[in-house]
Amino acid sequence: xxxxxxxxxxxxxxxxxxxxxxxxxxxxxxxxxxxxxxxxxxxxxxxxxxxxxxxxxxxxxxxxxxxxxxxxxxxxxxxxxxxxxxxxxxxxxxxxxxxxxxxxxxxxxxxxxxxxxxxxxxxxxxxxxxxxxxxxxxxxxxxxxxxxxxxxxxxxxxxxxxxxxxxxxxxxxxxxxxxxxxxxxxxxxxxxxxxxxxxxxxxxxxxxxxxxxxxxxxxxxxxxxxxxxxxxxxxxxxxxxxxxxxxxxxxxxxxxxxxxxxxxxxxxxxxxxxxxxxxxxxxxxxx
Numbered sequence: 001x002x003x004x005x006x007x008x009x010x011x012x013x014x015x016x017x018x019x020x021x022x023x024x025x026x027x028x029x030x031x032x033x034x035x036x037x038x039x040x041x042x043x044x045x046x047x048x049x050x051x052x053x054x055x056x057x058x059x060x061x062x063x064x065x066x067x068x069x070x071x072x073x074x075x076x077x078x079x080x081x082x083x084x085x086x087x088x089x090x091x092x093x094x095x096x097x098x099x100x101x102x103x104x105x106x107x108x109x110x111x112x113x114x115x116x117x118x119x120x121x122x123x124x125x126x127x128x129x130x131x132x133x134x135x136x137x138x139x140x141x142x143x144x145x146x147x148x149x150x151x152x153x154x155x156x157x158x159x160x161x162x163x164x165x166x167x168x169x170x171x172x173x174x175x176x177x178x179x180x181x182x183x184x185x186x187x188x189x190x191x192x193x194x195x196x197x198x199x200x201x202x203x204x205x206x207x208x209x210x211x212x213x214x215x216x217x218x219x220x221x222x223x224x225x226x227x228x229x230x231x232x233x234x235x236x237x238x239x240x241x242x243x244x245x246x247x248x249x250x251x252x253x254x255x256x257x258x259x260x261x262x263x264x265x266x267x268x269x270x271x272x273x274x275x276x277x278x279x280x281x282x283x284x285x286x287x
Contacts, residue, residue: 076177078107078170085146093144095156099135108134108168111179111207115254118185118203119164130205134181137166145226153226163193163200163242167230169223180223181205184231184242196240196269202231202247202261209251212263219264228265241269 084098098104108131119136120128128136140162142155154168163186171178183203191198204210210219234241247261 076110076175078172078177081152081170081172082146084144085152086144092142093146093154095138095144095154096141098144098154099138099141099156105131105135111177112181112205113207114205114250114252116203116205116250118201119183130181133183134166134168137164137181137183138168147222147226151222151226153230155230162236163198165230165242167227169226171220171222178220178223179207180210182227182230184244187245193235194238194240197243199245200242202227202244202264202266204247204249204264206249207252210249211257212249212259224263224265228267231266243269 080101080103081098084094084101086093112130112134114130115127116130116133117127119133136158138154138156139159140157142157142165143153145153145155147153150171150173152170152172154170156166158164158166163184165184167182169180169182182205185201185203186193187199187201208217210217212218231244232241244261244266247259247264247266249257249259251257
């Protein structure tokens, strides 16, 4: 009996030892599985976050920029101006119809590109553009005259102040046309415009540089002739010929040059006759 009992105790001890080992093995395996799951979870999160972050764009192959081609100048079509020159019905041309032609303002914008500072007041540091200034000085109709079947001169004045007169001169010869805008500006610090001695400045804006001296293009004789004719015309309703004492020639880039008014054909106005001057014969006393 003792031997049987001893064997049973040994068996229990063996069974207990095996059970303890199994539990330890199971715990070890569960622990390893937990670590593996944690590692797999960590790897999965890392991969997901890596894909979620914005990836840097692949470098694009650099292309050599092509050099800017020089812009072609706009075509110079000015033949349409001829229809407004004098005819049998309109001896002084049709200046009013000309300034209302839809092609006139684009024409001014194409040829008159210099800045101006003599007309108006600056708004936000900028003066009125030269094309708009020219249009202002031609708003009240004047004349559209043609000379030598080549030159056109367009004259007018500003609204409500006709002493501010304008002249647009165009040479229609060739493929490139010389265009000059001229304006008379009253020197406000002097006498009133009703006074024949009031002084004016002649402003000249050519689309090509002009010069009185040097190798630059000189003013054409036809331009000087037409400016002389225009400046010699008396103001409407007064008979006063404006006294032009200064002249400023402005390059297309805005550089001004003071020149003598006579260089552009301007002549001093005739001296007004005094009240005592008359052509009446001297009467002899009676005997």
